Amino acid sequence: MSETQATTVNETNYLNASSTLRSWLLTVDHKRIGILYLVTLTGFLLIGGIAAGLIRLELINASGRFFSHETYNKIFTAHGVVMIFFFLLPSIPAVFGNFLIPIMIGARDLAFPRLNLASWYIFVIGGVFGLSALVLGGVDTGWTFYTPYSSTYANSHVILTALGIFVAGFSSILTGINFIVTIHKMRAPGMTWFRLPLFVWAHYATSIVIVLGTPVIAITILLVACERLFHLGIFDPALGGDPVLFQHLFWFYSHPAVYIMVLPGMGVMSELIAAFSRKRIFGYTVVAMSSMAIAIIGFFVWGHHMFVSSQSIYAGLVFSFLSFLVAIPSAVKVFNWTATLYKGSISFKTPMVYALGFIGLFTVGGLTGLFLATAAVDVHVHDTYFVVAHFHYVMIGGAMMEFLGALHFWWPKMIGKMYPERVSRAGSILLFIAFNLTFFPQFILGYMGMPRRYHVYPPEFQLLHRMSSLGAGLLFISFAVVFGSLLWSLVKGKKAPANPWPAKGLEWETSSPPPTFNFDRIPEVTEEAYAYETLFGDEPGPTS
Amino acid sequence: MAYTGQHVTSIRTYVTVFLCLMALTALTVWVAFMDLGFMNTIVAMTIAVIKALLVVLIFMHLKDNPKVLWIAAGGAAVWLAIMMSFTLADYLTRPASYLGGW
Amino acid sequence: MSEAHSNNLAHHFETMEQQKQASSLGMWLFLVQEVMFFGGLFLGYVVYRSMYHDAFIAGSHLLNVKLGAFNTVVLIGSSLTIAFSVRAGQLGRNRQILGWLAATLVLGAVFLGVKGVEYAHKYHEHLMPGPHFHYDAAQHSAGAHVDTEAVDPHKVELFVSFYFAMTGLHATHMIIGIGLIVWLMVKAARRRFSSDYYAPVEVFGLYWHFVDIVWIFLFPLLYLIGRH
Structure with a gap:
């Protein structure tokens, strides 16, 4: 540690090693590719966010004042497609997984660096397809593309969007394969499976879900496109095709996709909680295995999206029961993080604020998921704002909060600059408040019967909708503060030391930013992850 | 650690497997024209699985792999x-x- | 030997063995996703066959068993030639690699040619799915053991949709495979391979065998199980 930490100010690192545009666009360095993804995804987040803003703007009034029905359909579809397929699914793995996995396991790069760059280009091509569909007039099917509307009746750019999702899906698959091979074959000497940081375990589990699930959505969405292009009648009721088969195929992927979005966030969570409690994570093995359990059980529950389709009630009962099982490993994680806090020496740095926010919001999102997995309750709240609120608590409260937590935690490592702590922390707290103001009223709205995807609604819902829109406005301000302060730090931030928090992990033992090949010498790992007692000696933080 | 490539399968083995695959193909076509009721499907799928296993285990060397x-x-x-x-x-x-x- | 090591060992690997294991595992994982990719189509086929049994029997009589069986033999033969190519790679014999790759290329092209003949036939008989689809039970499904006159032509169109989706996706994989064979042949002609470095041939072999396996299932499902 002493050797690598003694890097001097003028050291070349992966950022300043070369500065031409060409050197960025043809890079095979996993860290630079992570940065490319960060820039691309921030662009998509902005587009998806603008669409969200337009939705909330429209819903301020019960009469649907600003947009036509068709335009509103296209706006919420744009929001869903961009946020899910082009932001949340790649978000943490593509940026932080790419940047950190090789460093965390003590490797010089991912197993297939050129494939990694190809994945980014494939993602960009998919994004261009998706965005050109938006520019040419949009899609109005909802992000779920239910047939036969999407395959037969919709008069919008379904084919182009479908191809975009298909192509972007292969970017995910190739990244997933790259991660699994890297974790299997590239670990440094001494880095045994049970010394891996939990971030790496979470990405391993995520990659398995990606490799097993994503091809199914790829073929499904391809068939929808072929149905429009070549009249293949696979989901066409006129030929005897079954739209419910589409739903089976769609949700076989799209339910596990929820875990693709949230599992990496859970990995980030373990790093943050341990670092800012200055303690070993409570029950390391159980937390690692619960990631694997979520990945596997997550494939057995998809039918709970289809209780009110013509799915047989017997299958519905089985899916309902299995959906409760997946709550167990999720709860195990939440309990273990909470137990880690116990008697820790906690510091409320910005990433920790996001982490603590995650615990609360994810618990609300997860528990309301159990309401929805109960078939009888689901019949009442299916396709209402209750569902909308539920998945935003999981997606934003879970995945998004951890994306921001990770961004602040590893920002000094990635960029080499410190973000302004007080402004960023204020931003994170404002974001937490604004999020709840936006989405909690939606639980009540949904329970009272407000359906999703409608822009004209009875006037008695107007007050709650206005609260939600006010929250969305605040959410915009808080995002502006959060990203503004990060941008500010790019120029004016203090130079970051190698280990600013300080935290354990190989990524903190190399310089900030790291050199191009991560380590001068491949490190030898001699201790378990989160051995904070060795970092702080006999400081108060007790060991477990 | 017998990884692929460490172990060179003999030409004789490859040819034998190929001939087995040919025989199974002939068998599955022959059986398809006999009326076995719903058993037709089961027999055809069983033969296909055996053929796939031969390819995976020997042509793709899975049997020598970790x-x-x-x-x-x-x-x-x-x-x-x-x-x-x-x-x-x-x-x-x-x-x-x-x-x-x- | 050490020369070959330094040329072909990428900077981020420690040993040739590690590099080889990584590429092999990577290709197997890619095939896992291929199984699920084709799996969605197979699932659809299974569901509809259970629903529309008679129409799918009538549909399978539209296909030519002789051509299907011939193609099965050709494709399994190409699996044998690519296996020989990988074997030549293990022994580091570039000329043999090249020869067996060429044989595989020819067999693959024959398969696609026969497939093209079958497609053209369907086109002339108005059996492509879409507005021009026309199914005539007496003409197309003579000899089927189910009452083809009672079968809904729409459901037969559904079968034909699956036929084209499944064989089309399979043929696409073969076309990509043939492109890769050409690339490997160029490398072999330049004597780039050795017994230490032949991983590209090996992982391509895995891919090609997988394409063969898909056909091993497609042939009975589409051509055979409704024939008796």
Whole structure:
């Protein structure tokens, strides 16, 4: 540690090693590719966010004042497609997984660096397809593309969007394969499976879900496109095709996709909680295995999206029961993080604020998921704002909060600059408040019967909708503060030391930013992850 | 650590496997023209699985490969089975008029 | 030997063995996703066959068993030639690699040619799915053991949709495979391979065998199980 930490100010690192545009666009360095993804995804987040803003703007009034029905359909579809397929699914793995996995396991790069760059280009091509569909007039099917509307009746750019999702899906698959091979074959000497940081375990589990699930959505969405292009009648009721088969195929992927979005966030969570409690994570093995359990059980529950389709009630009962099982490993994680806090020496740095926010919001999102997995309750709240609120608590409260937590935690490592702590922390707290103001009223709205995807609604819902829109406005301000302060730090931030928090992990033992090949010498790992007692000696933080 | 390539399979083995695959192909075509009722489907699928196993184990060298590749190959088969069986769990428990037979 | 090591060992690997294991595992994982990719189509086929048994029997009589069986033999033969190519790679014999790759290329092209003949036939008989689809039970499904006159032509169109989706996706994989064979042949002609470095041939072999396996299932499902 002493050797690598003694890097001097003028050291070349992966950022300043070369500065031409060409050197960025043809890079095979996993860290630079992570940065490319960060820039691309921030662009998509902005587009998806603008669409969200337009939705909330429209819903301020019960009469649907600003947009036509068709335009509103296209706006919420744009929001869903961009946020899910082009932001949340790649978000943490593509940026932080790419940047950190090789460093965390003590490797010089991912197993297939050129494939990694190809994945980014494939993602960009998919994004261009998706965005050109938006520019040419949009899609109005909802992000779920239910047939036969999407395959037969919709008069919008379904084919182009479908191809975009298909192509972007292969970017995910190739990244997933790259991660699994890297974790299997590239670990440094001494880095045994049970010394891996939990971030790496979470990405391993995520990659398995990606490799097993994503091809199914790829073929499904391809068939929808072929149905429009070549009249293949696979989901066409006129030929005897079954739209419910589409739903089976769609949700076989799209339910596990929820875990693709949230599992990496859970990995980030373990790093943050341990670092800012200055303690070993409570029950390391159980937390690692619960990631694997979520990945596997997550494939057995998809039918709970289809209780009110013509799915047989017997299958519905089985899916309902299995959906409760997946709550167990999720709860195990939440309990273990909470137990880690116990008697820790906690510091409320910005990433920790996001982490603590995650615990609360994810618990609300997860528990309301159990309401929805109960078939009888689901019949009442299916396709209402209750569902909308539920998945935003999981997606934003879970995945998004951890994306921001990770961004602040590893920002000094990635960029080499410190973000302004007080402004960023204020931003994170404002974001937490604004999020709840936006989405909690939606639980009540949904329970009272407000359906999703409608822009004209009875006037008695107007007050709650206005609260939600006010929250969305605040959410915009808080995002502006959060990203503004990060941008500010790019120029004016203090130079970051190698280990600013300080935290354990190989990524903190190399310089900030790291050199191009991560380590001068491949490190030898001699201790378990989160051995904070060795970092702080006999400081108060007790060991477990 | 017998990884692929460390072990060179003999030409004789490859040719034998190829001839087995040819024989099974002839068998499956021959059986297809006999009326065995729903057993036709089962026989055809059984032969296809045997052929696939021959290709995977010997042509693709899985039998000489480490456990992790067995897990990958087995995982694919198991996950396909999960997708099929849970979806069919829906279709097969719908009202009987839905189905037309095998 | 050490020369070959330094040329072909990428900077981020420690040993040739590690590099080879990584590429092999990577290709197997890619095939896992291929199984699920084709799996969605197979699932659809299984569901509809259970629903529309008689129509699918009538549909399978539209296909030519002789051509299907011939193609099965051709494709399994190409699996044998690519296996020989990988074997030549293990022994580091570039000329043999090249020869067996060429044989595989020819067999693959024959398969696609026969497939093209079958497609053209369907086109002339108005059996492509879409507005021009026309199914005539007496003409197309003579000899089927189910009452083809009672079969809904729409459901037969559904079968034909699956036929084209499944064989089309399979043929696409073969076309990509043939492109890769050409690339490998160029490398072999330049004597780039050795017994230490032949991983590209090996992982391509895995891919090609997988394409063969898909056909091993497609042939009975589409051509055979409704024939008796």
